[in-house]
Amino acid sequence: MSYLHEVSAQVSLVDHHCHGLMRDDLTRPEFELLASESDWPEPHNHTIFDSPVGTIIRAECAPLLGLPRHSSADDYWSRRAELGQAEVSRILMTQTGIGRLMIDTGFRSPTILSPDQMTELTGAANDEIVRIEQVAEQVVIDGTTAATFADDFRTALAVRAERAIGFKTIIAYRYGLDFDPDRPSDAEVVAAAGEWLSNIGEGRVRIAHPVLLRHLLWTAVDFAMPIQFHVGYGDSDITMPRCDPTQMTEFLRRTVDSGIEVMLLHCYPFIREAGFLAQVYPHVWLDNGAALNYTGPSYMSLMRQLVEMAPFSKVMFSSDAFGLPELYYNGSLLWRRGLATIFTEWVDNDYVSQDDAARYLDMMGRTNALRAYRLMED
Ligand SMILES: [Zn+2]
Numbered sequence: 202m203s204y205l206h207e208v209s210a211q212v213s214l215v216d217h218h219c220h221g222l223m224r225d226d227l228t229r230p231e232f233e234l235l236a237s238e239s240d241w242p243e244p245h246n247h248t249i250f251d252s253p254v255g256t257i258i259r260a261e262c263a264p265l266l267g268l269p270r271h272s273s274a275d276d277y278w279s280r281r282a283e284l285g286q287a288e289v290s291r292i293l294m295t296q297t298g299i300g301r302l303m304i305d306t307g308f309r310s311p312t313i314l315s316p317d318q319m320t321e322l323t324g325a326a327n328d329e330i331v332r333i334e335q336v337a338e339q340v341v342i343d344g345t346t347a348a349t350f351a352d353d354f355r356t357a358l359a360v361r362a363e364r365a366i367g368f369k370t371i372i373a374y375r376y377g378l379d380f381d382p383d384r385p386s387d388a389e390v391v392a393a394a395g396e397w398l399s400n401i402g403e404g405r406v407r408i409a410h411p412v413l414l415r416h417l418l419w420t421a422v423d424f425a426m427p428i429q430f431h432v433g434y435g436d437s438d439i440t441m442p443r444c445d446p447t448q449m450t451e452f453l454r455r456t457v458d459s460g461i462e463v464m465l466l467h468c469y470p471f472i473r474e475a476g477f478l479a480q481v482y483p484h485v486w487l488d489n490g491a492a493l494n495y496t497g498p499s500y501m502s503l504m505r506q507l508v509e510m511a512p513f514s515k516v517m518f519s520s521d522a523f524g525l526p527e528l529y530y531n532g533s534l535l536w537r538r539g540l541a542t543i544f545t546e547w548v549d550n551d552y553v554s555q556d557d558a559a560r561y562l563d564m565m566g567r568t569n570a571l572r573a574y575r576l577m578e579d
Pocket residue numbers: 218219220305521
């Protein structure tokens with residue numbers, strides 16, 4: 202192993218965007234769905250194990266479960282089922298070297314481990330990231346009116362913000378990043394809340410009204426904390442061209458001096474656009490979470506794009522793992538390996554010193570996140 206691969210393997214990673222692991226044992230169809238962003242199983246009786254994410258699981262996770270590399274899908278699955286979700290989680294998570302988990306608690310919470318249970322299982326510290334749309338939906342479930350919604354939401358967000366280190370918005374899913382950058386007026390918010398509340402009926406409470414989504418976002422801006430934005434790659438709810446982060450350039454201009462940090466998550470396939478924004482705007486940061494897992498053997502092109510343009514002080518690590526320890530394990534493994542490979546190449550070409558390269562590995566894997574979330578001084 203080269204020197205920089207060793208350094209990279211030692212970094213106590215801060216995973217600045219991730220979710221809990223599934224609490225219970227899984228069926229194979231459940232596993233296959235969790236290993237994809239699709240809402241549908243693989244068609245024609247095919248399996249997710251024959252895909253970029255599946256091949257990398259069979260290559261890298263199989264040996265840790267006592268199987269040969271490239272085990273068949275059926276062999277991997279039967280071994281996994283025999284060990285059970287909890288044991289597989291324990292085995293793989295202890296190998297990730299993640300020291301701190303910043304957990305988005307806003308999605309499918311009852312079926313996944315809580316942040317404290319994640320710490321119990323992994324030994325990694327945890328922090329909470331609060332999903333603003335989920336807070337608004339809870340305000341409705343708890344009871345609100347069109348006239349009081351804005352105040353009720355602000356109060357609820359303040360309570361959640363006390364224990365959290367940042368917010369997350371899924372405005373990309375619910376509308377698009379091409380949202381109107383204006384802060385809506387009080388009257389617009391009351392009218393929009395009235396429309397939303399009268400249309401909810403019996404169905405699931407789901408906030409998608411564009412005026413209200415903007416209101417949630419601007420209310421979060423008032424707290425002057427880091428705000429994570431889902432960008433690009435995601436499930437069937439998104440319309441990809443509207444998830445290009447340059448669509449929200451005007452919002453970025455208007456928030457430069459607001460005290461927020463804009464954390465661009467995932468970014469696939471807009472990693473270059475995100476890197477450009479991170480270079481130009483002082484409050485913009487980026488990662489390529491999830492995309493490493495889902496490009497599997499082709500992950501190097503994304504790692505190269507990640508360090509192509511953005512200052513090295515703005516590049517972050519995240520696994521964006523949800524549910525499966527395989528995604529945590531491969532997310533951190535490919536990240537460490539990818540950066541070490543790139544920096545070794547740069548050192549070999551004499552573009553960077555070995556000491557600087559080692560410093561960048563620590564910044565990108567750990568200290569950039571601590572600075573962004575104000576857990577460490579500049
Ligand atoms: Zn996520």
